[in-house]
Amino acid sequence: MSVLDIAKGMGVTLGHLFKRPVTVRYPEQPVDVKPRFRGRHHLLRHPSGLEKCIGCSLCAAACPAYAIYVEAAENDPDDPVSPGERYASIYEINMLRCIFCGMCEEACPTGAIVLGHEFELADFVYQDFTYGKDDMLVGVMGSKWQRREATQKGRDVRVGLSSGPRPELEGVDY
Amino acid sequence: MKVKVNDTELELAPGTSAIDAVFAAGYDVPYFCSQEYMSPIGACRMCLAKVGAPRQDRATGEWILDEETGEPKIFYFPTLMATCTTAIMEGMVIDTLSDEVRGAQNGMVEFTLINHPLDCPVCDKGGACELQDRAYEYGSGLSRFRFDKRHQEKHHALSELITLDRERCIHCKRCVRYFEEVPGDEVLDFIERGGHTYIGTLGEGLPSNFTGNITDICPVGALLDATSRFRGRNWEYDHTRTTGLDDASGSAIIVDARTGRIERIKAALNAEVNKSWIDDGTRFGHEYVDAEDRIKTPLVRKEGELVPVTWEEATGYVKAKLEGIADKELGIVLRADATLEEGVAAKALADHLQTGQLDHCPRPKASVLPEGDAARFTDLATADAIFVIGDVSEEVPAVDLRIKDALKGVSPPASLPHGVPIADLRLKERMPRKAGLLTVAAPYRVDLMRHAGRSVCYPVGGETAFLSALVKLATVEDELSEEEVAALGMPVDEGRALIERLAQAQNAVIVYGSFVLASPAARNAVIALAKAVKAKVMVMGPMANSYGLEAIGVMPSHARYSYQQMIRGGAKALILSGLDPAQDPSVAEALKDLELLVVHHHFANATTALADVVLPAKTGYEKDGTVVNLEGRYLPVRSAPVDGGQSEDFTGLVRYLGEALGVRLDGRSTRSAKRALNHLLAVDLRDLPDEGLLAKAKSRPLRRVSVKEQEAVSGNVLLVPSMVRPEFVSRNPQLRAAFGDVALCLHPDDADQMKLVGGERVRLSVDGTLRKATVRVSETVPQGIMLLPATPEQPVGLVSADLATLVKESSELEVA
Numbered sequence: 001m002s003v004l005d006i007a008k009g010m011g012v013t014l015g016h017l018f019k020r021p022v023t024v025r026y027p028e029q030p031v032d033v034k035p036r037f038r039g040r041h042h043l044l045r046h047p048s049g050l051e052k053c054i055g056c057s058l059c060a061a062a063c064p065a066y067a068i069y070v071e072a073a074e075n076d077p078d079d080p081v082s083p084g085e086r087y088a089s090i091y092e093i094n095m096l097r098c099i100f101c102g103m104c105e106e107a108c109p110t111g112a113i114v115l116g117h118e119f120e121l122a123d124f125v126y127q128d129f130t131y132g133k134d135d136m137l138v139g140v141m142g143s144k145w146q147r148r149e150a151t152q153k154g155r156d157v158r159v160g161l162s163s164g165p166r167p168e169l170e171g172v173d174y
Numbered sequence: 175m176k177v178k179v180n181d182t183e184l185e186l187a188p189g190t191s192a193i194d195a196v197f198a199a200g201y202d203v204p205y206f207c208s209q210e211y212m213s214p215i216g217a218c219r220m221c222l223a224k225v226g227a228p229r230q231d232r233a234t235g236e237w238i239l240d241e242e243t244g245e246p247k248i249f250y251f252p253t254l255m256a257t258c259t260t261a262i263m264e265g266m267v268i269d270t271l272s273d274e275v276r277g278a279q280n281g282m283v284e285f286t287l288i289n290h291p292l293d294c295p296v297c298d299k300g301g302a303c304e305l306q307d308r309a310y311e312y313g314s315g316l317s318r319f320r321f322d323k324r325h326q327e328k329h330h331a332l333s334e335l336i337t338l339d340r341e342r343c344i345h346c347k348r349c350v351r352y353f354e355e356v357p358g359d360e361v362l363d364f365i366e367r368g369g370h371t372y373i374g375t376l377g378e379g380l381p382s383n384f385t386g387n388i389t390d391i392c393p394v395g396a397l398l399d400a401t402s403r404f405r406g407r408n409w410e411y412d413h414t415r416t417t418g419l420d421d422a423s424g425s426a427i428i429v430d431a432r433t434g435r436i437e438r439i440k441a442a443l444n445a446e447v448n449k450s451w452i453d454d455g456t457r458f459g460h461e462y463v464d465a466e467d468r469i470k471t472p473l474v475r476k477e478g479e480l481v482p483v484t485w486e487e488a489t490g491y492v493k494a495k496l497e498g499i500a501d502k503e504l505g506i507v508l509r510a511d512a513t514l515e516e517g518v519a520a521k522a523l524a525d526h527l528q529t530g531q532l533d534h535c536p537r538p539k540a541s542v543l544p545e546g547d548a549a550r551f552t553d554l555a556t557a558d559a560i561f562v563i564g565d566v567s568e569e570v571p572a573v574d575l576r577i578k579d580a581l582k583g584v585s586p587p588a589s590l591p592h593g594v595p596i597a598d599l600r601l602k603e604r605m606p607r608k609a610g611l612l613t614v615a616a617p618y619r620v621d622l623m624r625h626a627g628r629s630v631c632y633p634v635g636g637e638t639a640f641l642s643a644l645v646k647l648a649t650v651e652d653e654l655s656e657e658e659v660a661a662l663g664m665p666v667d668e669g670r671a672l673i674e675r676l677a678q679a680q681n682a683v684i685v686y687g688s689f690v691l692a693s694p695a696a697r698n699a700v701i702a703l704a705k706a707v708k709a710k711v712m713v714m715g716p717m718a719n720s721y722g723l724e725a726i727g728v729m730p731s732h733a734r735y736s737y738q739q740m741i742r743g744g745a746k747a748l749i750l751s752g753l754d755p756a757q758d759p760s761v762a763e764a765l766k767d768l769e770l771l772v773v774h775h776h777f778a779n780a781t782t783a784l785a786d787v788v789l790p791a792k793t794g795y796e797k798d799g800t801v802v803n804l805e806g807r808y809l810p811v812r813s814a815p816v817d818g819g820q821s822e823d824f825t826g827l828v829r830y831l832g833e834a835l836g837v838r839l840d841g842r843s844t845r846s847a848k849r850a851l852n853h854l855l856a857v858d859l860r861d862l863p864d865e866g867l868l869a870k871a872k873s874r875p876l877r878r879v880s881v882k883e884q885e886a887v888s889g890n891v892l893l894v895p896s897m898v899r900p901e902f903v904s905r906n907p908q909l910r911a912a913f914g915d916v917a918l919c920l921h922p923d924d925a926d927q928m929k930l931v932g933g934e935r936v937r938l939s940v941d942g943t944l945r946k947a948t949v950r951v952s953e954t955v956p957q958g959i960m961l962l963p964a965t966p967e968q969p970v971g972l973v974s975a976d977l978a979t980l981v982k983e984s985s986e987l988e989v990a
């Protein structure tokens with residue numbers, strides 16, 4: 001290895017010293033993710049407000065990680081939860097098992113389950129990784145922990161995300 | 175006959191259908207309307223194939239030969255044929271693979287889907303649907319329908335237990351044919367025509383004990399089990415094939431459980447027993463298993479309160495208590511649907527504790543074992559004379575259906591390489607029935623009488639006299655006395671005709687149940703009658719394993735040690751499994767004097783309220799073991815994954831108690847019990863096949879008890895067998911909604927006299943026990959008698975009720 005080579009290498013380093021850094025000051029500053037990034041799931045609603053999910057369990061069948069559990073029930077025709085006869089009375093995803101592959105999204109016949117952009121899912125207790133309908137229905141922002149912190153401190157939920165939701169998340173009210 | 179299917183040649187019996195030939199050759203053809211054990215009608219046109227056969231010259235009888243090859247020439251039918259309605263012919267050629275056939279199948283799938291809503295994601299049949307599968311295998315995979323499909327009612331409750339989605343129906347007619355051909359009641363039919371056709375009933379509900387089977391056979395999700403509606407998808411259930419413990423038939427069932435709950439039960443195929451049909455009690459009677467109030471931990475009474483403890487602590491407590499109790503003073507009683515393994519465990523425990531006070535309940539006064547070999551279901555289905563004493567459709571409903579097979583006069587089909595024939599061409603719609611071969615006798619009008627050539631209502635409680643009169647007719651020339659004629663309940667000529675019919679028949683079968691078993695004399699008479707007319711007998715024991723428990727001798731060593739004596743002061747300590755004798759206040763008083771009362775049960779009841787120790791019991795769906803059905807067939811019982819907490823069956827109880835006592839007893843596990851049974855019966859019960867094992871038992875009852883003749887002569891309440899078990903009715907809300915509450919049936923005149931109307935809720939002290947029931951008024955009941963379902967504690971028979979104790983609770987609804 002000649003002195004010249006060393007100088008070349010140092011030159012690269014030197015050149016980068018004066019460039020704009022690519023790292024960001026996360027978590028002080030929010031980050032951007034790519035449009036097709038797959039993060040925490042959202043359960044969507046129809047424009048009428050009815051839930052899109054019909055409790056068919058096809059997402060659970062497609063899930064390679066067995067992360068989804070669905071229990072269905074019959075809609076009260078006078079006060080339906082979803083269009084048609086059937087809705088999901090229990091819809092749970094275990095975020096520890098989930099590998100964020102997006103198979104559930106692909107399997108869903110109604111476009112009810114969609115992987116969003118949120119990625120900060122760390123938490124402390126095993127049970128808290130099981131997300132139910134209340135944690136995933138569209139409009140709910142942040143992970144369980146982020147929402148808990150927000151209530152405790154009496155402030156808005158803060159997510160470290162600057163790119164909005166995925167374009168697929170129609171009607172999402174962020 | 176030689177047949178060629180595609181490239182495979184095979185030899186089949188004449189009369190086989192072409193569709194069975196295709197399957198026997200190992201090829202597949204799609205079909206929707208054919209169904210095992212039902213007539214093929216060619217409704218769906220899905221089973222099309224190209225079919226041809228050689229022809230003989232009429233003049234010479236020679237095969238017409240192909241000029242080019244010199245082989246017999248194949249003349250193809252001008253169109254594709256529905257293979258299900260085509261019988262095979264000598265030299266027939268069936269082609270299921272050519273483009274022409276494929277195209278037709280594809281077209282038929284598309285045609286069937288024209289009006290199908292394709293709501294598979296919300297359909298309970300999804301994942302186990304014949305239409306889904308066939309559309310996937312034989313359809314083009316693309317839809318050309320850009321128009322709105324037919325709209326019809328999507329949630330029509332055919333009954334409390336069955337929902338009909340009329341949009342999904344593909345008009346295969348299986349359900350319509352089922353009711354006419356299997357239970358023999360025409361209930362459903364097509365209404366309207368063409369694309370507007372829908373399934374409907376004439377009146378309300380489905381009046382039959384066998385309605386649930388249509389949900390199994392509907393090829394699509396049009397007919398669904400309402401009790402499991404939306405409870406899970408087909409691939410999410412754990413399917414356990416086991417034997418139903420609801421009655422003595424040993425019907426094969428599939429228990430579908432999810433997350434520790436039983437969601438539904440379906441019929442399984444056992445060609446020799448229940449074919450593919452089960453009754454509604456077996457199908458829908460499982461809800462109590464998941465009742466909220468099930469006992470799931472052992473409980474021990476401490477300072478007057480039952481407190482949860484571990485099994486070790488509970489059995490340690492029992493052991494300590496047992497020390498103060500002399501041998502022979504402990505009683506052990508099992509419910510009669512306990513498995514053979516539990517029976518062995520109970521025997522081993524009784525032997526170890528040196529007590530003869532061992533019994534099962536309900537145990538009829540007379541032996542449930544036939545003399546010699548029992549008639550088999552196939553004997554029944556091929557019988558040419560059948561004499562029934564009792565109410566089969568309530569006692570063992572599977573027997574009812576097999577009797578109706580005999581009425582059709584079509585013997586069970588021979589098995590083909592692919593199993594039961596898909597299209598048995600001997601079966602037809604609306605076949606004439608040979609009602610003449612069936613005689614039904616009972617103390618009141620029973621359902622099967624509608625199908626019988628001759629039906630007799632003998633006087634209530636008069637089984638012995640009735641049967642003795644028949645025996646006299648069969649054996650002695652003498653004229654009957656006046657009393658005997660009265661006991662016969664029919665003209666003497668009719669009686670003689672019956673005897674003649676039975677005696678002349680090649681395969682006569684006499685079926686009797688709890689009414690006869692309530693009296694040893696009646697049972698002896700029926701056996702004498704069977705001998706006189708050379709008939710086989712089939713005995714309907716009161717519960718799933720009555721036969722087996724008696725055969726292995728879970729019996730008292732002396733008559734004074736019977737269950738009835740034990741609970742009335744005969745024992746100082748009792749271990750009761752699955753029973754609730756304290757409903758009778760006088761028994762409750764006696765139980766209070768016990769030094770130790772251990773109750774092994776699923777629910778808190780009057781007896782657990784008095785118990786020192788309560789142990790959680792497994793239900794029949796959670797056990798592993800063996801039962802013996804009324805044919806003497808050993809059938810496997812397998813456990814479904816149900817959350818029963820710390821429940822154990824009796825083998826578990828004996829294991830824990832044995833550990834506390836420091837002994838290793840037989841039957842401490844199902845394995846050790848099976849070993850002991852192998853010694854006892856010379857039958858290896860490990861890995862029993864699904865269809866069970868018919869084996870001659872090596873030893874017959876070890877301890878037979880001769881019970882002194884003690885006939886109930888009078889009473890105003892007849893306790894009758896019922897398909898819906900009254901002890902679980904309150905915890906089976908859906909079954910109750912469909913079949914009604916425990917019913918107190920009486921004659922309209924009696925009802926008028928007692929100022930009762932149908933639908934009224936009443937309380938009545940029957941033989942000392944307070945029973946709640948809903949009044950049902952019916953002409954079928956003889957005057958002066960009331961019918962009430964029997965319970966294990968109050969077995970079938972005539973008892974008295976104190977009418978002064980009759981209290982009306984409320985009148986829920988008026989029934990016209």
Ligand code: SF4
Pocket residue numbers: 059062063064065066067068093097098099100101102103104105115
């Ligand atoms: S993203 Fe993949 S792993 Fe996660 S729940 Fe969906 S299907 Fe399962």
Ligand code: SF4
Pocket residue numbers: 052053054055056057058059060070088107108109110111112113
């Ligand atoms: S999210 Fe979609 S696939 Fe999953 S249960 Fe709901 S509707 Fe079915």
Ligand code: SF4
Pocket residue numbers: 342343344345346347348349350373391392393394396397
């Ligand atoms: S309801 Fe089912 S079984 Fe009856 S005709 Fe329609 S598709 Fe066939």
Ligand code: FES
Pocket residue numbers: 204205206207208215216217218219220221256257258259
């Ligand atoms: S026409 Fe339906 S199976 Fe043959």
